Amino acid sequence: MRLTRYFLPILRETPKEAEIVSHRLMLRAGMIRQQAAGSYSWLPLGLRVLDKINRVIREEQNRSGAIELLMPTIQSADLWRESGRYEAYGKEMLRIRDRHDREMLYGPTNEEMITDILRAYVKSYKDLPLNLYHIQWKFRDEVRPRFGVMRSREFLMKDAYSFDLDQAGARHSYNKMFIAYLRTFARLGLKAIPMRADTGPIGGDLSHEFIILASTGESEVFCHKDYLDFGTPAEDTPFDEIGRVQEIVDKWTSLYAATSEMHDEAAFNAIPEDRRASARGIEVGHIFYFGTKYSEPMKANVATPDGQQVPIHGGSYGIGPSRLTAALIEASHDDAGIIWPDAAAPFSVALLNLKQGDSATDGACASLYQSLTAKGFDVLYDDRDERPGAKFATADLIGIPWQIMVGPRGLADGKVEIKRRATGERTLVPLADAVAAISI
Numbered sequence: 104m105r106l107t108r109y110f111l112p113i114l115r116e117t118p119k120e121a122e123i124v125s126h127r128l129m130l131r132a133g134m135i136r137q138q139a140a141g142s143y144s145w146l147p148l149g150l151r152v153l154d155k156i157n158r159v160i161r162e163e164q165n166r167s168g169a170i171e172l173l174m175p176t177i178q179s180a181d182l183w184r185e186s187g188r189y190e191a192y193g194k195e196m197l198r199i200r201d202r203h204d205r206e207m208l209y210g211p212t213n214e215e216m217i218t219d220i221l222r223a224y225v226k227s228y229k230d231l232p233l234n235l236y237h238i239q240w241k242f243r244d245e246v247r248p249r250f251g252v253m254r255s256r257e258f259l260m261k262d263a264y265s266f267d268l269d270q271a272g273a274r275h276s277y278n279k280m281f282i283a284y285l286r287t288f289a290r291l292g293l294k295a296i297p298m299r300a301d302t303g304p305i306g307g308d309l310s311h312e313f314i315i316l317a318s319t320g321e322s323e324v325f326c327h328k329d330y331l332d333f334g335t336p337a338e339d340t341p342f343d344e345i346g347r348v349q350e351i352v353d354k355w356t357s358l359y360a361a362t363s364e365m366h367d368e369a370a371f372n373a374i375p376e377d378r379r380a381s382a383r384g385i386e387v388g389h390i391f392y393f394g395t396k397y398s399e400p401m402k403a404n405v406a407t408p409d410g411q412q413v414p415i416h417g418g419s420y421g422i423g424p425s426r427l428t429a430a431l432i433e434a435s436h437d438d439a440g441i442i443w444p445d446a447a448a449p450f451s452v453a454l455l456n457l458k459q460g461d462s463a464t465d466g467a468c469a470s471l472y473q474s475l476t477a478k479g480f481d482v483l484y485d486d487r488d489e490r491p492g493a494k495f496a497t498a499d500l501i502g503i504p505w506q507i508m509v510g511p512r513g514l515a516d517g518k519v520e521i522k523r524r525a526t527g528e529r530t531l532v533p534l535a536d537a538v539a540a541i542s543i
């Protein structure tokens with residue numbers, strides 16, 4: 104993409120309304136624009152990041168055996184009356200009437216709708232287990248939308264729903280998602296710690312919030328520091344092996360980790376003092392076993408092998424890709440701007456022509472652009488008629504992992520400079536070797 108033909112509305116001034124760094128940087132980098140309280144347009148650069156994050160989420164959901172579908176945003180109130188949640192949900196639900204005066208709502212979540220799909224098609228234990236997910240916009244009329252896309256009213260969610268014949272099956276489904284989440288966040292360069300969360304009236308230990316530690320986080324969290332050094336489950340984790348999967352989850356739940364709602368001071372104090380982390384955190388994911396909470400009232404039953412009809416055991420699993428975009432920035436930035444991890448970067452390479460209009464630099468940039476693109480790299484070519492300083496500042500602000508600087512002085516020696524955004528490390532390489540020096 105040539106920057107002169109792109110739409111990248113960068114702000115020079117620091118926006119006053121932004122209280123935290125991710126919100127500030129997303130506005131300054133031209134990633135989002137506020138349209139109403141808690142509602143944002145995703146401008147081209149922001150959308151690229153959101154798409155990259157979604158790609159990682161999809162790969163890991165699919166790897167664990169979940170299947171993607173897509174449900175509508177607008178739902179019927181009647182469906183929610185069946186579960187009893189239409190009244191219970193309160194003011195966070197945006198209620199709408201259509202032209203026939205039918206009551207509708209903008210979905211804050213999809214348990215009812217997915218249960219309706221299940222009961223229509225799934226009649227036997229032979230059809231289970233199933234895990235269906237979608238990535239769809241949600242609306243929650245939050246009392247205090249704030250921090251940009253971190254807590255907005257309209258936000259994107261990946262929500263998966265598992266269905267099993269019994270509780271043992273549901274636990275395995277839960278464990279698979281648990282591992283998929285660990286892998287997803289690790290691939291995005293984040294250390295997300297699963298923390299025990301409240302299961303409400305259902306009880307049990309099958310609810311975890313995935314939290315990343317950040318000083319601007321809204322939750323107060325407590326955990327054992329050893330979690331920060333735990334290795335990520337492997338790509339070839341055998342998701343169908345119940346015992347192996349349980350072992351991984353057991354390891355990741357063996358140490359203390361809880362948000363303030365579930366905090367147990369005595370258990371926390373039992374951790375050696377130098378291993379205690381008491382910090383603030385951002386909830387980027389939440390997984391939950393809810394049993395027969397929806398299948399019972401909505402009559403989503405299946406036949407068991409001996410012919411009985413039993414309600415399906417379900418779980419739901421959410422990740423907020425829009426919040427995750429902001430969380431990535433909270434976790435990775437410096438004074439100059441964003442530092443994207445490779446997996447989420449809107450472009451992999453920023454190609455900076457330090458003297459636009461110079462035939463040598465123009466020619467070198469054109470050929471680099473072509474070979475990088477041919478190798479599958481997303482390249483943002485800064486071909487503006489701007490001073491080098493402005494180009495450096497833009498590339499740093501928008502956080503592109505690799506920068507290739509092409510200037511007349513270097514080219515006179517046949518060289519270009521390559522900078523790694525994350526470390527600031529710069530190397531001079533022969534023009535012919537530049538493409539090979541880039542790896543993602």
Ligand code: ATP
Pocket residue numbers: 243245252253254255256258259260386387388389421422423424425426427
């Ligand atoms: P919170 O406690 O932060 O309000 P929640 O517990 O209500 O979130 P869930 O219903 O568990 O959220 O939703 C799943 C995921 O969706 C969350 O882990 C988070 O990543 C994301 N999410 C929830 N609410 C918002 C929001 N208002 N803005 C952006 N992302 C959100």
Ligand code: MG
Pocket residue numbers: 312386388389
């Ligand atoms: Mg939650």
